[in-house]
Amino acid sequence: MRKKTSIKNIGIILTILFIGLFIISSCNNKDTNETKGYKISIAEQYGLAYAPLQIMKENKIMEKNLPDVEVNWEQLGNTAAIREAMLADKLDVGFMAIPPFLIGWDKGMEWKMASGLSQSPIGLVTYKEDIKTIKDFTKNDRIALPQPGSVQHILLSMACEREFSDAKTLDDLLVTMKHPDGMNALLGRKDITAHFTSPPYIFKELEQDGMHEILSGSEAMGRDFTFIVGVTTNKFHDDNPVVYDAFIKSLHDAIEFIHNNPEESAEILADQYKLPKEEVLEYITWEGMEYNSNIEGIYEFTDFMVRNGYISKKFDDIDDIIWEDVEYEK
Template sequence: MKRSISTVVAAVLAMVFAAGTAAAEADKLRIAKQYGLGYVQLMIMEEQKLIEKHAKAAGLGDITVEWSTFRSSDVMNDALISGNLDFASLGPTGIITIWSKTRGNFDVRAASGLNAMAWMLNVRDPRIKSIRDFTDNDRIAVPAVKVSGQATALEMAAAKEWGDENYDKLDHLTVSLAHPDATAMMLAGESEIVANFSSPPYEFIQLKDPKIRTILTSDEILGGPISFNVIATTGEFRKDNPKLYKAFLDALDEATALINKDKAWAADVYGRMSRDKTPKEEILAIMNHPTSHFTTEVLNLGAFTTFLGKVGRLKNPPKDWKTEMLFPEAKAR
């Protein structure tokens, strides 16, 4: 009898322990950003350890936060699906692509917006006045051919210029280059790269050269501001780590508020974290530019889903992108 009672007690304790283990949230958070000023909120979160602060306040104790920097959304998508990332900062086409691929399994959606900033198509060849002037000898640098937001915006511009059936007319001219590398080539002026669809601050750095001009912006193509980036995660991570998920969003909210309260301070953080040698006053001017908005609202993804569905690049586009592509917390924002 004693042996039976001991066996039962041991079994119950094992079940309780297993349940407690299953309910435990992750003690490590892995986050990826890309290059440029568009990720200043994440840089503030990293330097000021805001996630650690909010996680501790939520009763999660001391957690480890690992930060990585990737070239573009396509690389981060792979890392997110493979389980090597918990949060990724994705451009519009990045979140659309991974949402489409993971419906019914990983369920990757946007947890929040990050900011809204205009992309600029800069050129350094004086003969190029519009996208009609590109020739087969020219090359246009984008963060990732076909899949980056800039590459898709260029397709949208081509569709407007030559009709939807010719949306990919300029695709064969595009090459994948990280923003810093594309900017170096644009400024050097000795390569086949004659144009770059870039992002802040790199597009503004290029414009310091009098030979470089802007011929088109994303705001002009889409008719208004778009989310430069959104924060994405999987449905499983959100379900298994509700406190850590919320701690991340609370930290993002705090970082966003800090920027909008004191952009000069935020520019200092950006300089330290990015090691960008651009003078602070120039970074501050970009942050105060009319096209720059530091907001967690998700903006204008529908323009991309509509286009990609129309040209056949997105099978089964969402009927309501806000409901289908955003987690409830993002939709509420």
């Protein structure tokens, strides 16, 4: 008798499990691609390198180029979160550096680069007087940067490969910190001795007494390169050609707007960043701070990352990782 009930129980539980599964799998099946009204979800991160996106948002450029479009802007804290949201089909467009894009592509994410956004002065800042190059770090030093696999980490590894013939030499010194936390830790002048960061944080750090830059992004790479690129999922690009084209046009319009109206742009951005207008104007016209849609440095990043095992393969053809009509440097 008892045995019978326990078998029955198991049967009930299994049925519930399978019904649950069925519901989960059918939920996911809803039509996401209703055609009435255009929609786009765009993710940005915080920082001056994303300035054209703020202009695009504030001046409603996308809405002017494609009336009736519904633009959903999201500000996410880090690249991994953007990548995961795009994977889960919650975002159509994400902005990030080239290395995190390549990591996702290597692992099988279906996405390609749609445009460059900005080049930017980024670099490694320290307060220690006796540290003049990356060779001067000891095992007691700590270097803060956003996360392993970030463009900052890859650039530091590039410099290490050149100086020590081993890209991973300084990996043991790394501490993962968001830019604002890293800046505070560095300014505290304690165990974080150096910080690899981007504007506006790098500008603020270098204003302080005794802070100096020991390695810039372009020194690490050996050339100028695109810091932030726009990436879209294959699904968005293939299913919504009208919205995709409008998005690319709007992005390029926004970049042009900054070029033609730096003063007005600074005013718009000052509100966004809660900084004085003069400071923003100084930052966006800083030497090395360039907004353009050309993508530079793809081959150097890819070759380095394959050589050191950060990704497993090189693209066969550049069209595997960029959409048609994207300008890039060979």
